[in-house]
Amino acid sequence: MEDNRLTIALSKGTLLKPTVALLESAGLPADGVLSDSRAMIFDHPGEPPIRYIICRPTDVPAYVEHGAADLGIVGKDVIVEQGKDVFEMADLKYGYCRFVVAIPAGLEGINLRDLNYRRVATKFPRVAENFFRQQGLQAEVIELHGNIELAPLMGLSDVIVDLVSTGRTLKENNLLELVTIMDSTSRLIGNLVSFRTKYDVIQPLLEKIKALVKEQ
Amino acid sequence: MRNREIPKGLRDLLPDEMRTRRKLERKAVELFAACGYDEVLTPTFEFLEVVEAGGNIREKLFLFMDREGGILSLRPEMTVSIARLASTHLQDGMLPRRLFYSANVFRHVQPHLAQYREFWQTGIELLGAAGPRADAEVIGLAVKVMREFGLENFKVSLNHIGIFNSLLDVRDIEPKDRELVRRLATKKDLVGLTEALDRMPVDDLLKETIALLPTLHGGLEVLQKLSYLDENPSCARAAEELTATYNALKAMGVEEQVLIDMGILRGLDYYTGVVFEGFSPDLGYGLLGGGRYDRLLSQFGFPCPATGFALGLDRLTLVLKDREQEPTRYLVGGEDWAAMVAAAETMRNEGCVVNLDVEGLDRDQLQAKVADQPGWSLIYIDDLAQGGR
Numbered sequence: 129m130e131d132n133r134l135t136i137a138l139s140k141g142t143l144l145k146p147t148v149a150l151l152e153s154a155g156l157p158a159d160g161v162l163s164d165s166r167a168m169i170f171d172h173p174g175e176p177p178i179r180y181i182i183c184r185p186t187d188v189p190a191y192v193e194h195g196a197a198d199l200g201i202v203g204k205d206v207i208v209e210q211g212k213d214v215f216e217m218a219d220l221k222y223g224y225c226r227f228v229v230a231i232p233a234g235l236e237g238i239n240l241r242d243l244n245y246r247r248v249a250t251k252f253p254r255v256a257e258n259f260f261r262q263q264g265l266q267a268e269v270i271e272l273h274g275n276i277e278l279a280p281l282m283g284l285s286d287v288i289v290d291l292v293s294t295g296r297t298l299k300e301n302n303l304l305e306l307v308t309i310m311d312s313t314s315r316l317i318g319n320l321v322s323f324r325t326k327y328d329v330i331q332p333l334l335e336k337i338k339a340l341v342k343e344q
Numbered sequence: 345m346r347n348r349e350i351p352k353g354l355r356d357l358l359p360d361e362m363r364t365r366r367k368l369e370r371k372a373v374e375l376f377a378a379c380g381y382d383e384v385l386t387p388t389f390e391f392l393e394v395v396e397a398g399g400n401i402r403e404k405l406f407l408f409m410d411r412e413g414g415i416l417s418l419r420p421e422m423t424v425s426i427a428r429l430a431s432t433h434l435q436d437g438m439l440p441r442r443l444f445y446s447a448n449v450f451r452h453v454q455p456h457l458a459q460y461r462e463f464w465q466t467g468i469e470l471l472g473a474a475g476p477r478a479d480a481e482v483i484g485l486a487v488k489v490m491r492e493f494g495l496e497n498f499k500v501s502l503n504h505i506g507i508f509n510s511l512l513d514v515r516d517i518e519p520k521d522r523e524l525v526r527r528l529a530t531k532k533d534l535v536g537l538t539e540a541l542d543r544m545p546v547d548d549l550l551k552e553t554i555a556l557l558p559t560l561h562g563g564l565e566v567l568q569k570l571s572y573l574d575e576n577p578s579c580a581r582a583a584e585e586l587t588a589t590y591n592a593l594k595a596m597g598v599e600e601q602v603l604i605d606m607g608i609l610r611g612l613d614y615y616t617g618v619v620f621e622g623f624s625p626d627l628g629y630g631l632l633g634g635g636r637y638d639r640l641l642s643q644f645g646f647p648c649p650a651t652g653f654a655l656g657l658d659r660l661t662l663v664l665k666d667r668e669q670e671p672t673r674y675l676v677g678g679e680d681w682a683a684m685v686a687a688a689e690t691m692r693n694e695g696c697v698v699n700l701d702v703e704g705l706d707r708d709q710l711q712a713k714v715a716d717q718p719g720w721s722l723i724y725i726d727d728l729a730q731g732g733r
Contacts, residue, residue: 131497131625194457195628204535211454215532215558315535324501324605325625327561334559 133177134329137197139185139206143314146222147201154336176329189214189317198322199330204312205291209252215318218338225293227255227309232280233302235287240307243267243287249279250289259289259309277301353453353461364665365464365657369446371492372466372655379485381444381468386425388448389416397643398424399613404451406461418450423652424614424640426469431644439472439648446657458629458659467634467654471641474649476585479618479636480592482651486622486632487598489655493664498624498631501561501605502590505615505635506582508606511554511572516546525554530609534558549575560606564590567604582617589618614640620653626663631656670719677701677710678725687725 138147144162151158157172161180170180181197188202189212200214203223207216229248231238244265250256253271260267270285277297279285289309292298298305316337323330350356357365373383392415395405406418419425422445434441446466453459470482483500490498508529512522521544528537534555541551553572560566564587567573573580586604593602610619610633619635634653641648674696678684688698701710707724714720 193628213531216535217559219535219538319628320532321623321625321628321630323607324499324561324603324623325497331559331561 132326132329133179134199134326135179135181135197137181137183137188137191137200137202139188139200139202139314140182141185143185143201143203143223144182147220147314150220150222150337150340153340154333156333186210192317192319195319195321198319198326199333200317201314202317203314204310205252205255207315207317208310208312209254211254213320215320215323216315217318217323217334218316218341220314220316220337221341221344223314224311225291226311227252227259227289228292228298229259229287229289229306229309230292230298230303231287231306233304236304238306241265243306246286247284248287248289249276249285251276252289252291255309256289277303351461353455355460355462361661361665363670365661368493368657368660368664369466372489373444373446375485375489375492376442376444376468379442379481381442384426384429384443384445385447386419386422386429386445389418390425390428391415392417394428395420395424397428398640401611404453406450406452419447420451421449422447422465422467422654423469423637427637427641427646427650428644430469430471430648431641431646434471435646440478441471442468443471444468458627458662460658464657465654466657467652469650469652471650472648473651474638476588476592476618478649479589479651480596482634482653483589483593483602483618483620484596484598486620486634486653486655487593487601490601490622490624490631493660495624495631495663497626498601498622499603500601500620500622500632501603501608502586502618502620503604503606503608504582504586504618505609506617507570507579507586508554508557508609510576510578510582511550511557513578514546514550514576517544526609529554529558529607530611532558532607556606558607560604562604564604566606570606586618610635617651624663627659629656629659631659631663671697673720674698674723675701675710675714675720676723676725677705677707680725683725687723 138144148158148161156178157174161170161182168182172178181191183191185202185206188200189207189210191197192200192214193212201220205225205227240263246267247270248256248267249270249272251272253269256269272279276288276290279288280303281301295305318330392407395417401420405420408416410416426443426445430441444467448462448464450462453461455461468482468485470478483502487500512525524540525537528540538555541555549572553570556569560569567583567587570583573583590602590604593599608619608621614637615635616638617636621630622632623630632653632655636651638649641650674691676684676688676698684700688700691698710722710724714722
């Protein structure tokens, strides 16, 4: 393994395009990363050499926490749900979405307290549980892996906690936003040891990226 | 088949790992002893009140009841227990007092690579000495022990907890905000930290300084970037102490391995002065940590400055285990048991690792046994009779 190589874990999916744009404007070589090839590792020789790993967003914090990647770019939503020990270095501002509690249209007019002891379907059990606990409420969290909107329609749960960006999917399924739990945008995260051992590469990059984000 | 399970976060230690670990432990212990440190050991569990003298980390403790109604905690680390031990037994002795330990400690953490619920620490405590020379002795030993282990490229990062604490200790910041800022900075959530500071009615220069701290890293010159320093006397004093310690380390010839890093805050509440962590590019987690804790012993009625550190043996073993070369193992067989034993003893005295064949096998059977075992060599006692091995 090359000692000074910088390994960056990138989230596959919608975040990839703006991420590559940002990296390129920060002066990092990133050609090929957006190609349709199914490669998961991209190496760019140079000074320093850079390696990109393309992985599922939910896996990015794990790569970074263990130091398998020095840096990672991933949504705050994933960081919060994964709860890994990483250095959250900069808010990149793109990839906006928010965690919300949504209720079926029929429940209109209720407030949060009425949700005590209700069943909550979600892909994000940690976020959902923490939120209700902090409100002093108890909710039974049911973890599902996709199409959460289906759960209240089929009577599996009373409400849902989900990630929305425009809110269109909620509307299409006759669901209403009750409260926003938190906002999320993508973040630059780093391994705590890498930040120190590769400080000379990472710190200037961090400053450049912060400046770029500020300009926008 | 529950009878084969072990509890989450615990593990069995097999011969390869134990060999590396014992070797590391031996090197550390020799070094500590040569510098005047004496070994102590405390009970594996203590009353909760003792453990909590070091601060509140209750969600990380393994707690249980004793039959007299006391709440007991497996020790989450050794420093607090040693402070208690020193207050009870060592108050009348000569100071400073140097102690070392090697022990298992227990924390209820989410287990993953390099983080276990039972792990081993070897460390030192220097009790009864304040000032940069005492700090430098302890940090210098941390560097020396890592060198002794054969680690390359490792670094030890220093900070003074008083810099961060005194920056937060201004009148404008409310106590609950102070807690929030401390939590975010310890978690290294730079984004959350900046956002939280933005909401607080605090001087802009102070905000900037606090937000900058986690990324300040390098030589003594990073202290110059703390523009707020001059306006806060206790912060300036902390920076002076840090500088003095750094200079003392320089005089010890370890400056190559030492850095200033304002992001080192350590998790534990009892630290009061210079704190430090050691790490290597080979592992994404810290290898050692420690610092000055001048108020902990007074919790036990023994007001006395102190500093120390602990090495994480499990993590060091992860980094260093592949570098071990196994010695050849000899298997001594034969028909004449007395001759075998005598030959084995002679070889052992020469420093060889010798196994005796206790099964009474013949030459062919023994040869078959060691044939596909790397690092094994068979000695059949007839060979010796014929003059060679």
